[in-house]
Amino acid sequence: MELAPPPVPMNIPVETQLLIGCCYEADQAEIVSRSLDQLRAALPESFHGHLIALAEEIRNSARLLRSLADRSQMHITRVPFMTNYLNVVLPCLSRSLKDIKGYYEDKTVSREMRWRRMYNKMTDEAGGLPLPQRFVLYNHFLVLLKQLLVRSPNFDLNALETLRSRIMRLREQRGLPLPAAQPGTLVRQNLMQLAFVQDPNAHWAEQIFSLPLPSRTGLKHLKASRAFGPFQPWGHLTIPQDSKVLFRRTFDNDAISILVFLSSVDQCPYFLIRTIQNNTPWYSMFGAHELVIEREGSALQLKRWSKTEQCSKLWAVLYFLTWEEMVLFYCTFVALKARNLLTLQVHPHEFQLRREKRLFQAQIIDDSYKHSLIVYEDMPTRGLRLHAAVWEGELRQCPVWTAFVTHQSKTPSWLSRRSRHRVWLKDVQLYVFCNTYRQENMRQNKLGAFEVQFEREEAAKRFKELFISRLSDSESSSENEAAEPST
Structure with missing residues (x-):
């Protein structure tokens, strides 16, 4: 049998x-x-x-x-x-x-x-x-x-x-x-x-989670991720044919998964969550424009609006093993939502990942666009990242790219000032949240370094000083530890 x-x-x-x-x-x-x-x-x-x-x-x-x-x-x-x-x-x-x-x-x-x-x-x-x-x-x-x-x-x-x-x-x-x-x-x-043709204009979100992480900064106080519905059994959700999968992320050994796709009908991003109850999969789906995201400790909370109860309700609580993965998911969600034609408004607080401290901000000219360049420090993990966002207009503050500052920044050759307005960064990997941005245009130099072009000379100076001072602090700390007598 x-x-x-x-x-x-x-x-x-x-x-x-x-x-x-x-x-x-x-x-x-x-x-x-x-x-x-x-x-x-x-x-x-x-x-x-x-x-x-x-x-x-x-x-x-x-x-x-x-x-x-x-x-x-x-x-x-x-x-x-x-x-x-x-x-x-x-x-x-x-x-x-x-x-x-x-x-x-x-x-x-x-x-x-x-x-x-x-x-x-x-x-x-x-x-x-x-x-x-x-x-x-x-x-x-x-x-x-x-x-x-x-x-x-x-x-x-x-x-x-x-x-x-x-x-x-x-x-x-x-x-x-x-x-x-x-x-x-x-x-x-x-x-x-049938034509299995690779899309020459692949969506940026397809690439985000396929790139290797340059560092893995562990998060603490992890709990089980949760999905709150409302749920439907398999096959009961209406998903247009030929919709495009952007990425899929799993949590708690695949007990919960989130699949993100572009609808072939309205070309807008939707989030499909799956959980398992009594050995049976259950699904829930909302558009990015119908959800709100915020950080709570080591988790990202996604909330929806309940029409029946006329209030905001939790849709999912997702715990991440690393700070880097949390940042990428957060920025991806915000960028998808901000660029979504069905989104009426993105609340300003959604553009800011909670528990990050802003160490630096200045205007840069980036692939011929005006962007804000921000250096963020994650307070729980002390992780550093560079964050470029739209400078002005309807998409103001929308993420353009982020890059994690790894141990490479502790070497003097990582950052070099090439002119009054230009700084080169070696060994930096960008995660890009925009289809029109071309980072290769900022790497047109013999080293393939990433070039940051500041609008103001003073900003370039402050940017370099920030990392030089952190390098000096790190060296002083190491020297003090070495000088301490053993007990």
Whole structure:
């Protein structure tokens, strides 16, 4: 009998059942990976390598399964293309997780013997495929399904069919029956001839979270993120076809996710949040123009207006592991909202991330635009960042770019004044919140340094002095620490 997630009402479409199954198996994968971590802690170090690899691949399975369920909201018309493929992989993955659980819960033998039996027997039953590689196989298959769903130009139908055949053989080796044919649409090569054209004018928000962080400043006093709704079950939200996904962020090991997209109807940004209750995904959606953002400690709070109660209510509380990620999410939200045609007004306090201290501000000429350049210091973490914002007009104070000041600033060569109005910054990475801004125009020099052109000579002087004084303070502090006698 084919393994399946917990029973759901018979009147729910098969696509919905399978996507609920994705969330259920993701939960099981999280439980199994944590149990493997506990098992590893009780075993000698010689066993750790394979256990770490296996647990990490199972965690990847959980992330991919939830991502599939979340992104399916944006591509409902393409979900039938995945139906038969999901029906191939989910029961096989489910059986693997249950088998692993059965081995490590066998208290009749030692922990070492539980691991040895699990690894050796599950490798043998898969024709010699090492146990961690089994989940690499599942994950590669799930990645291809996601590419199929979103019409990625990297999708390879031949690779998908090859992996499907391998999983079918594994099902057969495990004694699982052939999957029942579902009414979903099978993928054919001619359908894949549809133009998978990369958008040459990609939206700036697609790039923000794909860039590596130059530093990671941890936040304290973290709690569980929360979503407050109102919620709808899968498939009940109206999302226009061909809407464009900008980014997806997850919280608390994917217990909550936020997917941001541009509606193909009004070209405005919308925030789709997903949470899990009783192994079932629930969704809520609002436009950026319908939400207000503010910082509270290590969390960002998103609030909505309740028409029935005529008051502001929490929609989500999102806790971030690092200050940098919090800053990027905050600036991205504010920029999306400010540039949104449906936004009536952005309150001035939304342009200012709370608990940041302004150390410097001046006007600069930046890629032929007038911008404000501000140096902010985060009071809880002491993190520094540069922040450029629109100087005047309707978008005044709207973020243009930010850059985190890392340990590189402690070297004398990081900042150099090239003329009365120009300063060069080496090793600085910009996160840009505007489609028209071109930072390469400010790097037209032999070093590729970022050039800051100040409107006033005095501002350039004060900017350099700010960082020189901080460098001197840092050196004095280090010298004092070295001079203190040991106790």
